Amino acid sequence: MLLKAAASLAGGLVLYLAFPPIGWWFCGPIGVALLALALYGTRPRRAAWIGYVGAAAFLFPTLSWVRPIGDDVWLALVGIESLFWAALAVAATFVMRLRAWPLWVACLWVAQEWARGLVPIGGFPWARLAFSQGESPYTPFAALGGAPLVSFTVALSGTLLSALVIRLGGGVRWDRVVAGTLLGAIAVPLLGFAVPRPGDEGETVRIGVIQGNVPGRGMYFLGDEPAVVLRNHANETHRLAQAVRDGKLPKPDIVVWPENSTDIDPYDSQFAHDLIDAAVKDVGVPVLVGAVVKIGTDRRATRGLVWDPVTGPGAYYDKRKLVPFGEYTPMKDLVLALSKRAHLVGRQSIAGKTPGALSMGPVTVGAVQCYEVAFDGMVRDTVEAGGTPLVVQTNNASYALTNLPPQQLAMSQLRAVEFNRAVITAATTGISAYVTPDGRVAWRTGELVADMNVVEVPVRTQSTLAARIGALPEWILILIGATATVAAIAKARRNS
Incomplete structure (x- = not known):
């Protein structure tokens, strides 16, 4: 035995x-x-x-x-x-x-x-x-x-x-x-x-990907001043805009920031609003901002927010599959009484209700937030709602240099093949990447670095058998x- x-x-x-x-x-x-x-x-x-x-x-x-x-x-x-x-x-x-x-x-x-x-x-x-x-x-x-x-x-x-x-x-x-x-x-x-x-359909879109990095590590990745994370992503967007003006990068059609790229609510804070708006105006195209926003007096939502350079904040997607003990606390009274770390969750998140199909510039992107990429149904109904390409906004800052970021990237590779969609992953600390519809990683960043790029990705609309059944x-x-x-x-x- x-x-x-x-x-x-x-x-x-x-x-x-x-x-x-x-x-x-x-x-x-x-x-x-x-x-x-x-x-x-x-x-x-x-x-x-x-x-x-x-x-x-x-x-x-x-x-x-x-x-x-x-x-x-x-x-x-x-x-x-x-x-x-x-x-x-x-x-x-x-x-x-x-x-x-x-x-x-x-x-x-x-x-x-x-x-x-x-x-x-x-x-x-x-x-x-x-x-x-x-x-x-x-x-x-x-x-x-x-x-x-x-x-x-x-x-x-x-x-x-x-x-x-x-x-x-x-x-x-x-x-x-x-x-x-x-x-x-x-x-x-x-x-x-x-x-x-399915074969190539000929249509493409240029997507700018921003990875701003964070000041802290582990559970305290925000450091002493949460505004640093927002500034990092705004600064990388300004750097991308300058690279476009200098002819070093092609002009993107849209830009994607990671999940939690601002923990300061841009609806509530004029400072955050102005910082984001200036960066979006500089790059001159819609930006999908990853924001944590207040809902009522004691709730919040993890939001992918479309920010237009002319009209400002508009359509959004609220994360539907929340991380237990990370974004909300199950059995709240008991858990909070037993664990001091549980208090780090702070405001309890509210789950969104609808799939993340967001119109941005020439395409409708399929917005998926971090943890959701592991759940078949979360990605499937986003594709069914018209999302192409898929955009995975993620915040792996607490798990930088662990085996989580590469494991999550492998999930994006599988989803790309499963649904015949290009996948863009935007992460605060990495790994940000572009995965082709056949599952190949065509571009990726390192971890714990600030980085940005513009990638040209195919826009596929044909469905796989997996998507249909x-x-x-x-x-x-x-x-x-x-x-x-x-x-x-x-x-x-x-x-x-």
Whole structure:
């Protein structure tokens, strides 16, 4: 049994290597294979803790970006998320008694990721298998069935590899089953190259991207004077405008600032209003400003605000998927009584109601705010509302130089392929980037530096199959996994 626990531990660590910043995508199916080998032939109760061990080995390093908030938060998050893996392990031990079990386990993996994206407290879909495949042979599957299908194909490759090892290790010589399993393991990623992709439509837009940087670090990234963050982004915009006048950069059609590029409410503060307005007038095109604005006396909204050089602030998008304990406090009275850090949230945020399709200059951009890029539905309905290209405004200042910024960039890469849209990421401290519709990072910044650029991106309107059918592939895979589990449990009871 210790050998199985060691295999699970190794599987979790190998799986971690697939995720950015290391990004060895091929470790995804290998990690799954090791985890499946650890579970094969194991009783359900033992499988639960073996699965939990593998999950912890994977999640501790993968979610280490949480540590700036506190090691206790990191431990709690990993502890809770690992429970979903334990449940997956128990279900897997039953379906592994059926024929074609690699298929059923891969479906269960999708079900596990779906559940993690729902509960607790609105879900936490980080560290899905799909998000390790920002640019790999598996990435094209996103255009057919979104992130769930990518996770499924990676998991299926892994379970097929484990089935091959089990069969050969059991003394079975080469036969049709072995040959078919090997062929399947090889064919799954190769089929990704056959996925059709929409072509270029000829229309482009020039987008200026501003990364202003921040004065502080960690939870106190604003420093002693929040106005510094706003000044940094205004100054970079003036620098971009000067570069355009000097002929060093082409004139943009629109400009994008990051989330929280001003923590001073420009509706409420004349100082903030004038600073932003001067920068926008200097560059001479609409700017999408990331602002934290007051709502009533004690609430706030995280807003993407279109600022026109002539008419000033206009249309906006309010973030809909809020970060628990970061933008609002669940079980507020209890949490505030138990934790001093919880008071750092301050004003509680209010979630927006409508998708972020904002008319800016010659295009309608699809505004997505930071945390939302991890949630399939948040991005999908933004595309359905007409957003193209997609703009991800993000503030990773508390997590600079951790593995969060590269992990989030990989999500943008997957979304680009999933929806056939160029993606612009604007971050306060990095990584700001331009991702092409085929998932390639065409330009990116460093971290903890002020930077700016103008990039020309395609404006795509053709929809992928994934965009048209939405969550249907996910539901089909979940239903298959659930049916197989019920059938396996029923069979086990009949045989007991």
